[in-house]
Amino acid sequence: MDSKIIFYLSIFFLLSFNASALEFSNKFIQGSFILGKTKPGAKVKIDNKDVLVTEDGYFAFGLGRDRKNDVVIRILKDKKLDVIVKKVYKRKYKIQKIDGLPEKKVTPPKEVYDRIKKENKLITDARSIESNLTFFKNKFINPLKESIVTGVYGSQRILNGKPKWPHYGIDFAAKKGTKIRAMLDGTATMVENDLFYTGGTLIFDHGHGISTLYMHMERIFVKKGQKVKQGEVIGTVGSTGRSTGPHLDIRLNWFNVRLDPATVLNLN
Ligand SMILES: [Zn+2]
Numbered sequence: 001m002d003s004k005i006i007f008y009l010s011i012f013f014l015l016s017f018n019a020s021a022l023e024f025s026n027k028f029i030q031g032s033f034i035l036g037k038t039k040p041g042a043k044v045k046i047d048n049k050d051v052l053v054t055e056d057g058y059f060a061f062g063l064g065r066d067r068k069n070d071v072v073i074r075i076l077k078d079k080k081l082d083v084i085v086k087k088v089y090k091r092k093y094k095i096q097k098i099d100g101l102p103e104k105k106v107t108p109p110k111e112v113y114d115r116i117k118k119e120n121k122l123i124t125d126a127r128s129i130e131s132n133l134t135f136f137k138n139k140f141i142n143p144l145k146e147s148i149v150t151g152v153y154g155s156q157r158i159l160n161g162k163p164k165w166p167h168y169g170i171d172f173a174a175k176k177g178t179k180i181r182a183m184l185d186g187t188a189t190m191v192e193n194d195l196f197y198t199g200g201t202l203i204f205d206h207g208h209g210i211s212t213l214y215m216h217m218e219r220i221f222v223k224k225g226q227k228v229k230q231g232e233v234i235g236t237v238g239s240t241g242r243s244t245g246p247h248l249d250i251r252l253n254w255f256n257v258r259l260d261p262a263t264v265l266n267l268n
Pocket of ligand 1: 151167169170171248249
């Protein structure tokens with residue numbers, strides 16, 4: 001066959017089998033951040049939620065720790081609707097026991113309930129921001145130059161013998177004062193020096209509901225509303241809030257869905 005015919009035939013098959021030209025960066029596994037790409041100008045819904053699409057066709061979403069249902073992706077382009085259903089693969093999570101925490105930090109006293117409620121709202125609000133920043137498309141870098149992972153996403157925590165919330169972040173062991181670098185370009189949407197659980201806490205918006213959070217920081221070098229570049233030093237490692245020793249704990253979210261930061265980082 002003449003190469004021109006093969007060329008047109010392959011275009012025909014590409015178009016007929018994949019009208020929305022859909023691609024995903026990651027597998028559909030519990031906790032995954034997923035970057036999707038479709039045709040520019042397409043409208044996208046994830047589980048009936050409208051999501052923003054960049055001019056070049058990128059969109060982002062994520063799967064929660066215990067997500068069981070299939071993901072339904074609807075792509076509307078030129079009055080043609082494609083519905084894609086993806087199965088979500090389950091994970092097994094570790095059980096992590098930590099003893100020797102100050103009792104008042106494991107079971108907070110009544111007088112701090114209001115404080116915790118207010119602080120949770122600050123975090124939830126920052127994570128609810130839907131901006132059209134497009135940094136989420138880019139590759140993340142590790143927040144520390146040397147990273148020794150001591151805690152993983154999803155593990156069920158048993159603090160002083162009491163079962164608690166699962167751990168939704170990645171813990172890195174590091175000395176107090178170690179420089180923390182921004183994993184991605186973004187805008188600081190929450191800067192708090194002394195939250196009850198998380199101590200010195202920073203949240204960055206990277207666009208389309210994708211945010212990162214850094215906690216237990218000793219010092220914070222950015223202000224709310226400040227734009228940062230990937231690799232910029234944003235503060236130092238500390239042991240503020242509920243923490244047994246100096247370490248960095250980072251989080252990744254799609255709005256208020258907690259994702260596994262390991263799905264965007266290169267960890268060994
Ligand atoms: Zn942690």
